[in-house]
Amino acid sequence: MSIYFLGGGNMATAIVAGMSKQGGYDIEVIDRNLEKRQHLSSCYQVRCSEKLPTLNADDVLVLAVKPQDMQQSTAGIELNGALVLSIAAGLTINTLSQFLQNHQRIIRIMPNTPCQIGLGISGLYAPSNIDTADKNLAENIMRTTGEVVWLDEESAINRIAGISGSGPAYVFYFLNALQQAAIQQGFSTKEAHQLSLGTFKGAVSLAEQSGTEFVQLQKNVTSKGGTTFAATSVFDQHQLSQVVADGVAASVARAEEMQQQLAP
Numbered sequence: 001m002s003i004y005f006l007g008g009g010n011m012a013t014a015i016v017a018g019m020s021k022q023g024g025y026d027i028e029v030i031d032r033n034l035e036k037r038q039h040l041s042s043c044y045q046v047r048c049s050e051k052l053p054t055l056n057a058d059d060v061l062v063l064a065v066k067p068q069d070m071q072q073s074t075a076g077i078e079l080n081g082a083l084v085l086s087i088a089a090g091l092t093i094n095t096l097s098q099f100l101q102n103h104q105r106i107i108r109i110m111p112n113t114p115c116q117i118g119l120g121i122s123g124l125y126a127p128s129n130i131d132t133a134d135k136n137l138a139e140n141i142m143r144t145t146g147e148v149v150w151l152d153e154e155s156a157i158n159r160i161a162g163i164s165g166s167g168p169a170y171v172f173y174f175l176n177a178l179q180q181a182a183i184q185q186g187f188s189t190k191e192a193h194q195l196s197l198g199t200f201k202g203a204v205s206l207a208e209q210s211g212t213e214f215v216q217l218q219k220n221v222t223s224k225g226g227t228t229f230a231a232t233s234v235f236d237q238h239q240l241s242q243v244v245a246d247g248v249a250a251s252v253a254r255a256e257e258m259q260q261q262l263a264p
């Protein structure tokens with residue numbers, strides 16, 4: 001069995017990194033950019049090529065190009081019954097099946113970039129025609145990159161894209177905002193980076209290791225009439241929680257809109 005990646009960009013690289021670390025998979029990445037192929041084959045135990053070969057039923061094809069590139073990229077592919085795993089946002093099983101000459105052996109996955117270091121979290125959805133062996137195969141592949149959550153309806157892929165798929169970008173956004181605020185307070189860029197990252201690392205590990213609810217952990221930092229309360233009161237005035245909820249809703253809505261726009 002070989003695992004082929006169509007597209008060797010950010011997300012495919014993150015998954016390949018996780019899989020390579022575990023080892024035991026025969027992986028080939030297809031990308032049209034020479035630079036990306038050279039980078040992938042020099043960093044990981046993978047073959048790279050420009051064109052997808054003819055597949056067979058034992059193989060797995062991971063569709064990892066941008067949703068807008070998918071129809072053109074999959075034209076003429078000879079699957080011969082191979083299992084298809086699509087990580088694309090906004091492309092339903094039905095749409096993918098039409099792109100792939102009515103192929104029916106398709107599982108959808110919504111991963112995220114921390115897969116690169118084995119700390120990803122991926123949502124998986126398989127329609128009812130997919131057998132347990134294929135589900136196990138997809139799950140085992142994604143487990144090499146982190147946690148796996150099975151979703152019982154396809155629309156949940158759009159919703160999980162808005163939380164954990166796009167989510168690392170939200171965290172980096174907040175990290176950058178904290179770093180910029182630290183610079184405004186007179187710290188050097190390097191100090192501001194260290195302070196922001198150290199705060200996130202400590203807080204996330206504390207949340208994980210203590211198992212305490214996030215709200216309680218926030219309370220534990222917040223002394224009555226103290227500095228934290230002064231800061232979070234400003235967040236509340238600006239309705240930061242609602243801003244986050246609105247951002248997530250916009251992400252989910254965009255996935256749904258893409259679904260409409262990209263359907264044949």
Ligand SMILES: NC(=O)C1=CN([C@@H]2O[C@H](COP(=O)(O)OP(=O)(O)OC[C@H]3O[C@@H](n4cnc5c(N)ncnc54)[C@H](OP(=O)(O)O)[C@@H]3O)[C@@H](O)[C@H]2O)C=CC1
Nearest residue numbers: 007008009010011031032064065066067073087088089111
């Ligand atoms: N990035 C993320 O965090 C996540 C992404 N996804 C999904 O993963 C998919 C890939 O996203 P991402 O990795 O960010 O995108 P990238 O643009 O980084 O990667 C796609 C790669 O595929 C190449 N490519 C496009 N068409 C072809 C083709 N016909 N043959 C060979 N190579 C081709 C692109 O080349 P070129 O640069 O020349 O276009 C590019 O190198 C998307 O569908 C996205 O929805 C899902 C979850 C998270």
Ligand SMILES: O=C(O)[C@@H]1CCC=N1
Nearest residue numbers: 088089161165166167
């Ligand atoms: O931004 C995107 O469309 C992709 C899907 C989830 C994360 N990145």
